[in-house]
Amino acid sequence: MNNNYKLAIVGATGLVGQTVLKVLEERNLPISEYVLFASEKSADKNITFMNKTYTIRKLTESSFDEGFDFAIFVAGGEISIKYAPIAVSKGCVVIDNSSAFRMDKNVPLVVPEINPDDIEWNQGIIANPNCSTIQAVVPLNVLDQKYKIKRIVYSTYQAVSGAGQNGVEDLKNGIKGTPTTKKFPHPIFNNCLPHIDVFLENGYSKEEMKMINETRKILHNDKLLITATTVRVPVMNCHSESINVEFENDFDINELKQTLANSSGIVLQDDPTNNVYPLATLANDHNEIFVGRIRRDYSVKHGINMWVVADNIRKGAATNAIQILEKLIK
Numbered sequence: 001m002n003n004n005y006k007l008a009i010v011g012a013t014g015l016v017g018q019t020v021l022k023v024l025e026e027r028n029l030p031i032s033e034y035v036l037f038a039s040e041k042s043a044d045k046n047i048t049f050m051n052k053t054y055t056i057r058k059l060t061e062s063s064f065d066e067g068f069d070f071a072i073f074v075a076g077g078e079i080s081i082k083y084a085p086i087a088v089s090k091g092c093v094v095i096d097n098s099s100a101f102r103m104d105k106n107v108p109l110v111v112p113e114i115n116p117d118d119i120e121w122n123q124g125i126i127a128n129p130n131c132s133t134i135q136a137v138v139p140l141n142v143l144d145q146k147y148k149i150k151r152i153v154y155s156t157y158q159a160v161s162g163a164g165q166n167g168v169e170d171l172k173n174g175i176k177g178t179p180t181t182k183k184f185p186h187p188i189f190n191n192c193l194p195h196i197d198v199f200l201e202n203g204y205s206k207e208e209m210k211m212i213n214e215t216r217k218i219l220h221n222d223k224l225l226i227t228a229t230t231v232r233v234p235v236m237n238c239h240s241e242s243i244n245v246e247f248e249n250d251f252d253i254n255e256l257k258q259t260l261a262n263s264s265g266i267v268l269q270d271d272p273t274n275n276v277y278p279l280a281t282l283a284n285d286h287n288e289i290f291v292g293r294i295r296r297d298y299s300v301k302h303g304i305n306m307w308v309v310a311d312n313i314r315k316g317a318a319t320n321a322i323q324i325l326e327k328l329i330k
């Protein structure tokens with residue numbers, strides 16, 4: 001195996017970028033050279049990574065001229081749209097965390113536990129799904145394989161870290177009693193905002209449509225019936241989701257729980273009588289997806305409700321991107 005891969009991280013100073021560096025430190029990837037990029041604001045700042053000091057470089061149109069094997073983009077859609085094609089034109093394979101290319105027919109949208117083979121048809125860019133989608137589709141795929149999903153209803157309770165550094169600042173300021181907002185249209189402290197990303201003509205928010213369309217693409221099922229309501233809540237980190245699922249086939253509830261418990265990347269936390277169920281504070285800083293409160297939905301023939309929690313910055317972004325990188329290297 002080549003041990004001399006060169007990796008660029010674009011947006012290395014952001015919430016996801018910092019976690020990308022943390023996850024890279026935890027894993028043993030055969031990478032010999034790292035270059036960290038951000039905007040002019042952070043250029044020339046020093047960051048300690050892998051026990052070495054790295055100086056942040058300003059991203060420019062010539063940044064990729066020196067040649068990279070791979071780049072992880074975590075700097076937002078506009079940066080990805082402008083610079084990812086430049087990186088690809090210089091022979092670099094890009095793993096993009098923004099929503100810019102996710103629904104592009106020529107770009108695979110990958111969750112390694114589900115559709116790792118899609119990586120093979122990449123044309124230079126591989127998209128990392130939205131954080132709220134990733135944590136939902138991992139358990140859903142397991143259940144789809146066994147019981148065939150007919151319909152999904154998503155209701156999310158999403159942490160402020162999902163909106164980047166400014167989202168976190170808004171909640172911190174709210175806690176301090178400062179009502180100013182940098183990111184959200186209303187104070188997030190003491191509020192639940194049924195508004196994530198922009199609203200579209202069909203009345204849904206873009207986040208809701210991302211969950212619907214990305215789920216279909218990852219599960220390779222364009223016809224899957226899905227609806228979603230996405231809500232920002234005053235939680236610092238980790239998204240929680242109530243997922244209602246209707247199946248074609250009948251199931252035994254204990255067998256269904258055991259199937260989830262035995263699946264890669266999933267931890268079953270389902271003992272409500274002892275107050276055991278997934279919590280944001282427990283999922284924080286973990287790579288796994290936590291599933292619990294699994295119960296039959298008696299309003300339909302074959303359905304369940306479940307509660308799914310994961311660290312949106314780890315499995316929802318950084319960890320998933322690095323799992324894709326690991327597959328690419330293999």
Ligand SMILES: NC(=O)c1ccc[n+]([C@@H]2O[C@H](COP(=O)([O-])OP(=O)(O)OC[C@H]3O[C@@H](n4cnc5c(N)ncnc54)[C@H](OP(=O)(O)O)[C@@H]3O)[C@@H](O)[C@H]2O)c1
Nearest residue numbers: 011013014015016038039042074075076098162164165317
């Ligand atoms: N937060 C999540 O849960 C999550 C989950 C999945 C996907 N994502 C996606 O990941 C991306 C980053 O999100 P985040 O939460 O980490 O945001 P963030 O905390 O706001 O960080 C943004 C990063 O982008 C850099 N950047 C901004 N303008 C730039 C420019 N002109 N050139 C180069 N770098 C630039 C910033 O550098 P400076 O320090 O110089 O400003 C910073 O490193 C977004 O596309 C987001 O949608 C986020």
